[in-house]
Amino acid sequence: MNLGELSHRAAAVVTAIQQQLPLEIRALAVGVPVYYQPQPDAGILAEGFEADILGLFTGNPIGTEISHADPAPPRILLYMDSLWAQADGDLAEFEEEVRLTYLHELGHYLGWEEDDLATRGLD
Numbered sequence: 001m002n003l004g005e006l007s008h009r010a011a012a013v014v015t016a017i018q019q020q021l022p023l024e025i026r027a028l029a030v031g032v033p034v035y036y037q038p039q040p041d042a043g044i045l046a047e048g049f050e051a052d053i054l055g056l057f058t059g060n061p062i063g064t065e066i067s068h069a070d071p072a073p074p075r076i077l078l079y080m081d082s083l084w085a086q087a088d089g090d091l092a093e094f095e096e097e098v099r100l101t102y103l104h105e106l107g108h109y110l111g112w113e114e115d116d117l118a119t120r121g122l123d
Helices: 003-020 024-031 042-046 080-086 093-107 112-120
Strands: 035-039 055-058 075-079
Touching: 003 024, 003 035, 003 080, 003 093, 024 093, 035 042, 055 093, 080 093, 080 112
Parallel strands: 035 075
Antiparallel strands: 055 075
């Protein structure tokens, strides 16, 4: 599958997830833009992230002040090449990887730490 097809499928998964969230979380989730990129850019890799990272939340979690160190608005990045590779080219598995990765990154936006995410099965 090409990037456009994978991105379209991933966006459909994210939309379906958002529609199933409780109303108070749904309102927050739809306010965070999701970007579908083939792979992390050089800046992300320079920060020490692995090239096969599945997704990333950037910006400040909800309820925190915008810091001068990271003034960028919150956003979720999903990396199509890594998600597709993780799924071994299986579309159903790809959609499941997108679901888990999106919820994991959304959890970071909600202020959940790695332990909180693991407790919720999103690690």
